[in-house]
Amino acid sequence: MRVLAAMSGGVDSAVAAARAVDAGHDVVGVHLALSRMPGTLRTGARGCCTIEDSMDAQRAANLLGIPYYVWDFSERFKSDVVDDFIAEYEAGRTPNPCMRCNERIKFAALMDKALALGFDAVCTGHYASVVTGADGALELHRASAWAKDQSYVLGVLTAEQLPHAMFPLAETPSKADVRAEAERRGLSVANKPDSHDICFIPDGDTRGWLSERLPEVPGSIVDESGAVIGSHDGTHGFTIGQRKGLHLGVPASDGRPRFVLAVKPAENTVVVGPRESLDIGEIAGTKFSWCGSAPANPGEAFACDVQIRAHAEPVPAVAFLAEGEFVVRPEVALNSVATGQTAVIYVGTRVLGQFTISRTVAVAGRVDPVVGRVDPQGHIETTTTLTSSLSESVG
Amino acid sequence: MTVYLDHAASTPVRAVARQAYLAALEVSGNPSSIHRDGQRARAILEDAREIVSSTLNCDPIEVIFTSGGTESVNLGIIGLYRARRSVDPRRTRIIVPEGEHHATLDALEWLEAHESAVIDWVLLDTLGRIDLTAWRDALTREPETIAVATSLWANNEVGTIHDVDALAAACAAAEVPFHVDAIAAWGHIPVGLSPGISALSVAGHKVGSVPGVGVLVVPRSVTIDAVLHGGGQQRGIRSGTQNPAVAASLAAAIGEAHPQQDGESERLAGLRDDAQRRILASTDGVRVSGDLDNRLPHNLHLHIEDASSADLLYLLDEAGISVSAGSACQAGVARASHVLLAMGRSPEQASSALRISLGHTTTQADIDELVRVFPEVVSRARTVSSRA
Numbered sequence: 001m002r003v004l005a006a007m008s009g010g011v012d013s014a015v016a017a018a019r020a021v022d023a024g025h026d027v028v029g030v031h032l033a034l035s036r037m038p039g040t041l042r043t044g045a046r047g048c049c050t051i052e053d054s055m056d057a058q059r060a061a062n063l064l065g066i067p068y069y070v071w072d073f074s075e076r077f078k079s080d081v082v083d084d085f086i087a088e089y090e091a092g093r094t095p096n097p098c099m100r101c102n103e104r105i106k107f108a109a110l111m112d113k114a115l116a117l118g119f120d121a122v123c124t125g126h127y128a129s130v131v132t133g134a135d136g137a138l139e140l141h142r143a144s145a146w147a148k149d150q151s152y153v154l155g156v157l158t159a160e161q162l163p164h165a166m167f168p169l170a171e172t173p174s175k176a177d178v179r180a181e182a183e184r185r186g187l188s189v190a191n192k193p194d195s196h197d198i199c200f201i202p203d204g205d206t207r208g209w210l211s212e213r214l215p216e217v218p219g220s221i222v223d224e225s226g227a228v229i230g231s232h233d234g235t236h237g238f239t240i241g242q243r244k245g246l247h248l249g250v251p252a253s254d255g256r257p258r259f260v261l262a263v264k265p266a267e268n269t270v271v272v273g274p275r276e277s278l279d280i281g282e283i284a285g286t287k288f289s290w291c292g293s294a295p296a297n298p299g300e301a302f303a304c305d306v307q308i309r310a311h312a313e314p315v316p317a318v319a320f321l322a323e324g325e326f327v328v329r330p331e332v333a334l335n336s337v338a339t340g341q342t343a344v345i346y347v348g349t350r351v352l353g354q355f356t357i358s359r360t361v362a363v364a365g366r367v368d369p370v371v372g373r374v375d376p377q378g379h380i381e382t383t384t385t386l387t388s389s390l391s392e393s394v395g
Numbered sequence: 396m397t398v399y400l401d402h403a404a405s406t407p408v409r410a411v412a413r414q415a416y417l418a419a420l421e422v423s424g425n426p427s428s429i430h431r432d433g434q435r436a437r438a439i440l441e442d443a444r445e446i447v448s449s450t451l452n453c454d455p456i457e458v459i460f461t462s463g464g465t466e467s468v469n470l471g472i473i474g475l476y477r478a479r480r481s482v483d484p485r486r487t488r489i490i491v492p493e494g495e496h497h498a499t500l501d502a503l504e505w506l507e508a509h510e511s512a513v514i515d516w517v518l519l520d521t522l523g524r525i526d527l528t529a530w531r532d533a534l535t536r537e538p539e540t541i542a543v544a545t546s547l548w549a550n551n552e553v554g555t556i557h558d559v560d561a562l563a564a565a566c567a568a569a570e571v572p573f574h575v576d577a578i579a580a581w582g583h584i585p586v587g588l589s590p591g592i593s594a595l596s597v598a599g600h601k602v603g604s605v606p607g608v609g610v611l612v613v614p615r616s617v618t619i620d621a622v623l624h625g626g627g628q629q630r631g632i633r634s635g636t637q638n639p640a641v642a643a644s645l646a647a648a649i650g651e652a653h654p655q656q657d658g659e660s661e662r663l664a665g666l667r668d669d670a671q672r673r674i675l676a677s678t679d680g681v682r683v684s685g686d687l688d689n690r691l692p693h694n695l696h697l698h699i700e701d702a703s704s705a706d707l708l709y710l711l712d713e714a715g716i717s718v719s720a721g722s723a724c725q726a727g728v729a730r731a732s733h734v735l736l737a738m739g740r741s742p743e744q745a746s747s748a749l750r751i752s753l754g755h756t757t758t759q760a761d762i763d764e765l766v767r768v769f770p771e772v773v774s775r776a777r778t779v780s781s782r783a
């Protein structure tokens with residue numbers, strides 16, 4: 001196969017490319033220039049957008065004896081990932097830019113270009129595996145080592161993209177194995193620190209980065225009843241579940257700590273309340289996709305696991321499609337769910353699909369006493385009749 | 396084997412240049428040393444200086460060896476700027492055409508940011524020619540405020556040859572020192588010191604020497620500040636231990652190229668014209684940039700509608716053909732050509748260019764292969780662009 005290896009300059013993508021070469025594929029390495037104003041050197045542990053990273057990728061390609069190019073996706077990255085990230089925060093949602101990048105850059109713009117140039121597949125250093133399912137169709141599964149599994153951020157892949165996605169690190173027991181292999185192969189990136197968090201915010205200070213780009217308009221912090229109990233310098237400084245930094249002068253009447261329950265930029269308010277109000281019993285979104293074959297009848301509730309963050313534990317749930325909306329009801333209340341986050345739906349190890357959470361329904365204190373309540377372990381006793389028992393907390 | 400058509404980036408090292416380099420490595424002295432080993436090294440260096448000077452219409456003492464074109468240009472512009480300004484602090488203006496090489500542009504930007512320089516841009520026309528009236532106007536406007544003027548001899552991207560005699564005459568009339576970057580032109584058309592030129596930059600890797608060596612010609616009469624300070628070598632204009640081996644390589648390369656220049660330029664222009672004619676006949680939506688009546692003989696600069704330079708470069712490389720686009724950023728991304736932008740093209744057009752450049756190893760078979768793969772490469776690149 002003719003394989004285009006996306007090489008970030010990190011150890012994972014370098015080893016993935018090496019394995020693709022070993023497997024006998026005709027491999028070409030490509031580094032994506034994503035930043036318009038790339039830094040020259042890596043700072044600290046972060047990296048993805050620096051000249052040093054592109055040089056690291058080039059050195060790896062040299063060692064593997066494969067041609068190497070830098071392709072400019074900085075314009076697409078800015079409009080589809082960075083601007084989207086800012087706009088989502090501006091709207092009070094918490095986006096996942098890595099998913100957006102996979103959805104719109106790596107497995108869309110890059111893959112389209114690769115296919116148009118005559119490549120058969122795009123290879124990346126993600127830890128996930130593409131396997132043929134019982135029906136003969138390709139499926140995306142978790143990597144064998146769950147600790148490193150990155151299938152969550154690949155949940156946006158579609159049936160059209162899976163045949164052209166190659167993840168050679170699928171069966172790797174651990175990151176240490178990848179580093180050891182890189183060392184054995186003589187790859188200079190063997191001991192390069194992992195990149196993490198958000199590549200376009202090099203110092204990791206998301207709040208500071210956003211405050212330079214979003215107007216800070218002071219507003220009110222209110223409780224669930226709408227009573228003003230404090231003030232803020234700008235809504236984007238808050239995330240759902242946040243407890244620290246609220247600077248509330250007035251203690252809660254019951255003396256218990258308060259958490260951010262909702263961020264409402266349109267009203268310029270931040271809603272706070274008790275911890276149990278963060279317990280979410282239903283999440284839903286209209287922007288969804290299936291990763292491979294869709295269930296035969298998605299309108300019928302089916303058992304699954306739902307994962308709402310890259311490193312969150314999956315939670316057993318039932319899911320169904322209703323009036324164009326993907327609805328998921330977890331068996332255990334989900335904590336601190338922000339709209340804008342992506343819910344990835346698993347059946348066993350298989351990624352079934354994903355949606356962007358646009359609506360959440362809290363459990364706390366609002367459960368219809370007749371049909372359901374939360375037990376001390378947080379389990380919702382009746383899941384099928386929850387709709388009538390929960391009230392909407394975040395629009 | 397690839398078909399190498401990127402001679403304007405670096406041309407293959409000539410056999411004579413390789414031999415001269417290796418022979419010079421056998422000599423162990425520092426050319427500044429007093430002893431006979433040093434004298435042997437010095438002799439190699441000065442032989443080289445004589446040969447180089449003979450190709451540039453100057454005396455050996457006027458040849459200052461540097462580490463390459465970028466250093467020559469920086470020394471020429473910054474050195475003249477500082478020397479002029481130290482005599483009269485009002486002299487902060489620098490007259491320069493648009494579309495210059497980045498060695499010039501970035502040096503000017505630095506002087507603007509750190510040493511109060513004011514850049515006076517002279518526009519290019521759509522063929523990449525300097526507006527001579529504007530050049531003369533700039534030089535006659537408040538001449539007491541002008542520090543230096545600088546220009547390419549011929550544009551390194553589109554190949555348009557400037558009227559250096561006219562540019563220099565205007566500078567001489569205004570009594571403004573004039574630096575000329577002849578890096579793209581040297582070895583292909585006659586270049587050299589002439590009245591009105593105060594400094595002239597050339598580089599070895601464009602004429603078939605080992606890379607890492609260049610020359611700044613500085614006439615005896617010109618006052619220029621040093622940028623590097625140290626042992627006072629080369630009239631104190633460029634301190635630093637001199638490297639006889641690269642100088643010998645450079646001299647051997649230009650020593651071979653210079654006497655053959657007329658015939659070789661005719662040969663390359665013939666091959667270039669053949670490529671141009673056949674490509675235009677085979678592929679729609681392609682046009683030639685630059686001044687067709689007055690361009691470097693080895694340069695073919697194409698604008699290819701609805702295709703991106705990056706994709707064309709990749710596909711041609713895949714087909715075994717090495718060419719270039721405008722410039723690349725530090726990370727290696729093909730960028731919109733600032734030269735084409737200066738010639739009035741849109742950013743999209745400036746990102747759809749290819750520079751094909753021929754040289755001493757180019758054969759008819761190379762051109763035939765380029766012409767053979769070209770239509771398919773363009774068609775594929777257009778498919779990629781249409782999907783983006």
